[in-house]
Amino acid sequence: MKIGMLTSGGDCQSLNAAMRGVAKTLYNNTNDVEIYGFLDGYKGMITKNYKLMKEEDFSGILTEGGTILGTSRTPFKYINEPDKEGRDKVAGMIKTYKDLKLDCLVMLGGNGSHKTAALLSQKGLNVVTLPKTIDNDIEGTEMSFGFQSAIDVATRTIDEIHTTAASHSRVFIVEIMGHKTGWLTLHSGIAGGADIILIPEIPYNVDEVLNTIRKREKQGKKFTIIAMAEGAISDEDAKLSKKELKEKRKTYTFPSVAYQLSDELQKKAGQEVRVTIPGHVQRGGIPSASDRTLATRIGVEAAGLILRKDYGNMVCIKEGKFSKIPLEEVAGKTKMVNVDNELIRQAESLGISLGRKA
Numbered sequence: 001m002k003i004g005m006l007t008s009g010g011d012c013q014s015l016n017a018a019m020r021g022v023a024k025t026l027y028n029n030t031n032d033v034e035i036y037g038f039l040d041g042y043k044g045m046i047t048k049n050y051k052l053m054k055e056e057d058f059s060g061i062l063t064e065g066g067t068i069l070g071t072s073r074t075p076f077k078y079i080n081e082p083d084k085e086g087r088d089k090v091a092g093m094i095k096t097y098k099d100l101k102l103d104c105l106v107m108l109g110g111n112g113s114h115k116t117a118a119l120l121s122q123k124g125l126n127v128v129t130l131p132k133t134i135d136n137d138i139e140g141t142e143m144s145f146g147f148q149s150a151i152d153v154a155t156r157t158i159d160e161i162h163t164t165a166a167s168h169s170r171v172f173i174v175e176i177m178g179h180k181t182g183w184l185t186l187h188s189g190i191a192g193g194a195d196i197i198l199i200p201e202i203p204y205n206v207d208e209v210l211n212t213i214r215k216r217e218k219q220g221k222k223f224t225i226i227a228m229a230e231g232a233i234s235d236e237d238a239k240l241s242k243k244e245l246k247e248k249r250k251t252y253t254f255p256s257v258a259y260q261l262s263d264e265l266q267k268k269a270g271q272e273v274r275v276t277i278p279g280h281v282q283r284g285g286i287p288s289a290s291d292r293t294l295a296t297r298i299g300v301e302a303a304g305l306i307l308r309k310d311y312g313n314m315v316c317i318k319e320g321k322f323s324k325i326p327l328e329e330v331a332g333k334t335k336m337v338n339v340d341n342e343l344i345r346q347a348e349s350l351g352i353s354l355g356r357k358a
Contacts, residue, residue, distance in 0.1 A: 006038040008109035012146030013287030014295035016061040021299020118331035126311040139333035140325040141316035145295035158192025169222035175258035179231040189227030203238035204355025
């Protein structure tokens with residue numbers, strides 16, 4: 001059995017744990033298996049840049065962040081365009097697959113990576129995928145590995161901001177990763193005790209944010225912590241068309257939405273506002289224990305699909321149990337936070353403001 005393996009898109013914690021789960025299960029359940037690791041994501045498959053892995057390559061990597069194979073972003077909208085050397089990317093991947101006489105390609109990636117995986121599956125390649133993203137926004141699964149570790153990092157940032165915010169009686173905005181969805185900000189905001197949580201799915205009203213700050217001041221609480229997703233948007237901007245919003249953003253002088261909100265609040269409240277952005281730290285470091293367990297189990301399930309020759313699927317979790325979902329049902333879809341989500345309701349019951357008017 002010959003297996004190709006690659007990690008695609010942004011890195012995260014537990015990629016190595018997931019690959020280890022796949023490899024150890026295959027080695028333990030079949031007498032003859034070769035695993036070819038493609039370097040730097042789909043790019044390695046396009047350029048035929050790979051290495052034949054040894055069983056010991058998957059030892060000692062359970063606790064390592066990042067990916068031993070390296071990764072890169074190959075946007076799907078450019079996948080049908082030739083690369084810098086004029087190579088047809090899709091044809092190159094198919095040729096590499098066939099030249100190596102692979103039985104299956106194992107891909108660990110997020111939303112965009114799954115679109116390419118689905119395309120290769122449609123082209124006749126045997127593909128099995130694992131859901132990887134710190135954003136937890138892959139359609140069809142309740143949980144993606146990398147998410148819990150990122151929550152831990154973002155939560156620690158909010159935790160450590162509390163003391164300085166309280167000492168200086170300031171408003172602090174902690175900008176959390178999440179361009180399209182607010183899962184990470186919502187979970188870490190609640191875990192870190194944020195007073196205001198702003199996510200892309202719920203456009204915020206600046207005056208409502210300001211009212212929450214003033215309400216806390218009247219209660220004798222001299223500081224406020226705002227957990228803000230990097231893709232959060234004001235209700236004013238949310239009313240604009242994509243074209244209008246794009247043009248408006250060209251006039252912005254702020255490096256991110258957090259700094260824009262900070263400027264607005266300082267002008268209206270006359271209070272010091274500071275911004276903290278943990279950034280790529282949220283992707284790095286040692287994976288949490290829960291992520292290691294989840295990634296390992298997802299890897300075991302992926303190996304099971306391979307051994308059963310049940311191709312064209314992503315391992316997923318439904319109602320707390322491991323299952324599978326066809327790649328075409330995952331590709332091109334994003335799991336958004338429902339505005340009526342139970343977690344949203346619970347947050348507001350706690351008195352946390354989501355920035356929307358009552």
